[in-house]
Amino acid sequence: MQSYADIAKGDVLLSVKDVSLSFGGVKAIQGVSFDIRKGEVRAIIGPNGAGKTSMLNVINGFYHPQAGEIMFKGIRRPKMKPYEAASGGIARTFQNVALFKGMTTLDNIMAGRSLKMNVGLFWQMLRFGPAEREEVIHRRRVEEIIDFLEIQAIRKTPVGKLPYGLQKRVELGRALAMEPELLLLDEPMAGMNLEEKEDMCRFILDVREQFGTTIALIEHDMGVVMDLSDRVVVLDYGRKIADGVPDVVKADKTVIDAYLGVAH
Amino acid sequence: MSDATLPAAPAFKMTPGRWTLLGFVAFALLIVALVSTGTIRRGDFLYNVFADPFVSMVDLPDLLVQTLWEGLVAGVLYALIALGFVLIFKASGVFNFAQGIMVVFAALSLVGIYEILTLRLGFPPGFVAAILSLFGAIGVMFVLAVVVERVVLRPLVNQHEIIMLMATVGLTYFLIGFGEYVFGGNPKVMITSQLGLPTGSSTFNILGGRVSIQHLDVAAAVIATIMIAALAFFFQYTRIGRALRAVADSHKAALSVGISLNQIWVIVWFTAGIVALVTGIMWGARSDVSFALEIIALKALPVLIIGGFTSIPGAIIGGLIIGVGEKIGEFYWGPLFGGGIESWLAYIIALGVLMFRPQGLFGEKIIERI
Ligand SMILES: Nc1ncnc2c1ncn2[C@@H]1O[C@H](COP(=O)(O)OP(=O)(O)O)[C@@H](O)[C@H]1O
Numbered sequence: 309m310q311s312y313a314d315i316a317k318g319d320v321l322l323s324v325k326d327v328s329l330s331f332g333g334v335k336a337i338q339g340v341s342f343d344i345r346k347g348e349v350r351a352i353i354g355p356n357g358a359g360k361t362s363m364l365n366v367i368n369g370f371y372h373p374q375a376g377e378i379m380f381k382g383i384r385r386p387k388m389k390p391y392e393a394a395s396g397g398i399a400r401t402f403q404n405v406a407l408f409k410g411m412t413t414l415d416n417i418m419a420g421r422s423l424k425m426n427v428g429l430f431w432q433m434l435r436f437g438p439a440e441r442e443e444v445i446h447r448r449r450v451e452e453i454i455d456f457l458e459i460q461a462i463r464k465t466p467v468g469k470l471p472y473g474l475q476k477r478v479e480l481g482r483a484l485a486m487e488p489e490l491l492l493l494d495e496p497m498a499g500m501n502l503e504e505k506e507d508m509c510r511f512i513l514d515v516r517e518q519f520g521t522t523i524a525l526i527e528h529d530m531g532v533v534m535d536l537s538d539r540v541v542v543l544d545y546g547r548k549i550a551d552g553v554p555d556v557v558k559a560d561k562t563v564i565d566a567y568l569g570v571a572h
Numbered sequence: 573m574s575d576a577t578l579p580a581a582p583a584f585k586m587t588p589g590r591w592t593l594l595g596f597v598a599f600a601l602l603i604v605a606l607v608s609t610g611t612i613r614r615g616d617f618l619y620n621v622f623a624d625p626f627v628s629m630v631d632l633p634d635l636l637v638q639t640l641w642e643g644l645v646a647g648v649l650y651a652l653i654a655l656g657f658v659l660i661f662k663a664s665g666v667f668n669f670a671q672g673i674m675v676v677f678a679a680l681s682l683v684g685i686y687e688i689l690t691l692r693l694g695f696p697p698g699f700v701a702a703i704l705s706l707f708g709a710i711g712v713m714f715v716l717a718v719v720v721e722r723v724v725l726r727p728l729v730n731q732h733e734i735i736m737l738m739a740t741v742g743l744t745y746f747l748i749g750f751g752e753y754v755f756g757g758n759p760k761v762m763i764t765s766q767l768g769l770p771t772g773s774s775t776f777n778i779l780g781g782r783v784s785i786q787h788l789d790v791a792a793a794v795i796a797t798i799m800i801a802a803l804a805f806f807f808q809y810t811r812i813g814r815a816l817r818a819v820a821d822s823h824k825a826a827l828s829v830g831i832s833l834n835q836i837w838v839i840v841w842f843t844a845g846i847v848a849l850v851t852g853i854m855w856g857a858r859s860d861v862s863f864a865l866e867i868i869a870l871k872a873l874p875v876l877i878i879g880g881f882t883s884i885p886g887a888i889i890g891g892l893i894i895g896v897g898e899k900i901g902e903f904y905w906g907p908l909f910g911g912g913i914e915s916w917l918a919y920i921i922a923l924g925v926l927m928f929r930p931q932g933l934f935g936e937k938i939i940e941r942i
């Protein structure tokens with residue numbers, strides 16, 4: 309794992325400044341600022357309804373904040389669309405698993421290559437020549453990811469039939485297929501048993517190690533957060549209440565209060 | 573594994589569908605009994621409704637074959653219209669009220685462009701002009717898809733389904749008005765032979781009788797089959813087909829991997845437009861090309877009720893069931909009602925199927941999504 313000193317010196321990949329987002333009367337995010345540096349695992353934690361998922365949705369362009377700005381790779385991105393986020397190198401998974409349920413594991417992960425494939429509609433219709441070659445090349449990459457995640461056995465299974473833990477793994481595979489620079493994981497271990505959690509932890513660390521991917525991670529399990537992350541930002545009621553290395557955050561009085569529900 | 577742990581055979585349960593089936597069988601036996609004991613006989617109302625049609629089917633099998641064939645051909649065309657609906661519904665959740673009009677509009681464009689080419693631009697009438705017109709009509713359907721995406725879908729995305737439905741109702745009236753303005757309101761004749769489609773018919777002596785088959789109907793069945801197979805292949809094995817299936821499954825997941833919904837919508841509307849064009853050619857060749865053809869869209873609804881709004885196999889099987897059921901009903905029971913039953917029979921057949929399978933043939937979520 310990188311030391312804090314390394315990361316503190318690292319380049320900022322994404323920064324969020326004074327971002328506020330509300331839905332009608334509900335203030336989901338209120339004036340939150342933080343940054344994510346290249347190569348780090350950045351955890352976002354906080355009680356339910358704190359605004360963590362909303363923050364990921366802002367980062368990948370699903371929601372547009374009413375105030376504040378987002379810089380990605382040094383460029384200001386106002387009103388970034390999901391398509392632009394994806395082509396800029398942001399991939400994500402969802403809290404409640406959003407897979408293409410009728411499609412096989414292979415096809416789901418192949419769908420993650422959509423942006424990397426660009427043979428035109430004409431050849432697609434014929435499906436010979438360039439389109440065929442392109443399929444083969446990308447299929448090879450996808451097989452590597454399948455090996456990496458150890459899901460060879462379910463390659464041809466429609467994902468709707470898989471148990472929840474495996475679905476989360478396929479979803480991670482689909483995000484990895486995009487070869488992202490920034491990977492957003494929304495509670496990747498929720499609803500998993502201990503063994504599945506350990507596997508997922510290992511995959512996340514391996515992803516960072518092997519592909520150098522920067523990771524932003526929402527997680528409830530404090531043990532996991534402390535093990536995996538380089539820095540932690542804590543949200544509560546849409547506000548940022550702490551930001552720093554795990555040990556410091558863990559000892560922070562406001563954080564403990566928020567988690568013990570003192571103010572709730 | 574010991575025998576004790578083997579699951580017991582599932583107990584036979586009487587579902588509502590099985591009760592209905594049992595009822596039918598019991599009723600059929602009753603009729604047979606009544607007829608053979610002479611309680612009801614030729615000329616009685618009950619005999620005419622419940623016995624006579626089946627007696628004629630057995631006595632004149634050639635007529636039965638003829639009727640079945642005609643039903644299958646009509647069914648193929650119903651299936652194509654339903655297919656257009658399903659494509660658009662799956663990819664964008666829009667119930668496209670304009671699908672029927674798109675059939676007419678596509679056929680009118682084809683014939684209209686042919687008229688312009690041959691009558692005004694001095695092209696020699698014939699195959700070449702017809703093929704040029706075909707490409708022209710495909711171009712028109714592409715432009716329509718782009719315009720619909722820009723003007724209707726994009727501004728209304730995430731609106732309630734009813735609003736989208738109303739937008740397609742508006743599109744229907746726009747296409748009628750625009751079509752009449754550009755191509756005139758008079759019925760036109762489909763350029764069947766110019767396109768190289770066969771027009772004659774052949775008669776076969778089988779089963780002690782004669783069955784006559786229109787060559788055009790054979791061509792329609794073959795072309796429809798090829799088109800459906802090509803579409804299935806396209807969906808299953810290409811990147812864009814995969815993207816289409818992805819969008820149909822989950823909009824947000826598709827967006828997150830960078831699939832552009834706008835591009836996908838253009839592609840599905842264009843595909844539905846091509847399907848409409850093929851349907852329009854086949855249908856127009858059997859009658860003429862006018863806005864009266866629009867009513868065939870009404871046949872698609874019972875097909876969708878049977879097959880489900882999201883199932884392509886459902887559209888195909890549903891279309892064939894309605895087509896065959898309708899022709900059989902019309903031929904054998906129609907005279908009892910003094911004819912004219914084809915306008916509502918399809919709906920009765922759909923209700924009949926729903927009695928056995930309330931969820932439709934293939935549907936898991938046909939009711940939930942509309
Ligand atoms: N699309 C939405 N419409 C309305 N309210 C929303 C929407 N998304 C999130 N919220 C609200 O914003 C607040 C933060 O939600 P969320 O970001 O999901 O929290 P977390 O992921 O931290 O549990 C909640 O009060 C939630 O109800």
Ligand SMILES: [Mg+2]
Pocket residue numbers: 360361362403
């Ligand atoms: Mg959440």
